[in-house]
Amino acid sequence: MRRLIIEMGQGVDLHGQDYTKAAGRAIDDALRHSSLHVVKTLKLPPDDVQIRVTLGVQQPDAVETGALAGKFPVGRVTITVVAGGMDVTHPDGDTQVVASAAIEVFLPEQTGWRLRPAAE
Numbered sequence: 311m312r313r314l315i316i317e318m319g320q321g322v323d324l325h326g327q328d329y330t331k332a333a334g335r336a337i338d339d340a341l342r343h344s345s346l347h348v349v350k351t352l353k354l355p356p357d358d359v360q361i362r363v364t365l366g367v368q369q370p371d372a373v374e375t376g377a378l379a380g381k382f383p384v385g386r387v388t389i390t391v392v393a394g395g396m397d398v399t400h401p402d403g404d405t406q407v408v409a410s411a412a413i414e415v416f417l418p419e420q421t422g423w424r425l426r427p428a429a430e
Contacts, residue, residue: 311360311416317343319411327405329372333365333391336411337381349384352420359385360416366394367409385415 319342321335349359361382367373370391379387396408 312419313414314348314417315344315413315415317341317413319343319413321409321411323407325404325406327407329367329369329407329409330374330377332395332407332409333367333373333411334378334381336365336409337363337378337413340411340413341381349415349417352417354417356384357386358418361385361387362414362416363387363389364412364414365389365391365409366411367391367407368393368395368397373409 317340319336319338319340321332321337321339323329323332323335363378365373365378370393373391375389375391378389395410398406398408400406
């Protein structure tokens with residue numbers, strides 16, 4: 311498998327302290343940065359596309375990963391949650407939850423085409 315892309319995103323839950331919501335918004339942000347027509351062009355079986363998602367939040371155990379895998383239209387999705395992101399607490403007790411996401415897309419080794427000319 312070769313990594314074709316890596317994209318980053320950030321998401322925030324402003325008032326609910328919902329780590330899953332913030333993580334979902336981080337995924338959405340990263341997905342909006344990319345449109346991979348090459349995946350459709352290659353006509354690969356959906357399971358040949360591997361998607362690895364790494365999410366960073368202050369409370370990794372509070373993220374429901376099963377609720378997030380459906381955000382991807384194709385591929386086998388693996389979600390890992392690690393310590394990261396940020397909690398911003400205000401004097402009134404309200405906390406904003408900030409999540410970060412890294413999405414990597416892997417495809418099987420391809421032959422017969424190139425994204426750029428080979429080095430001479």
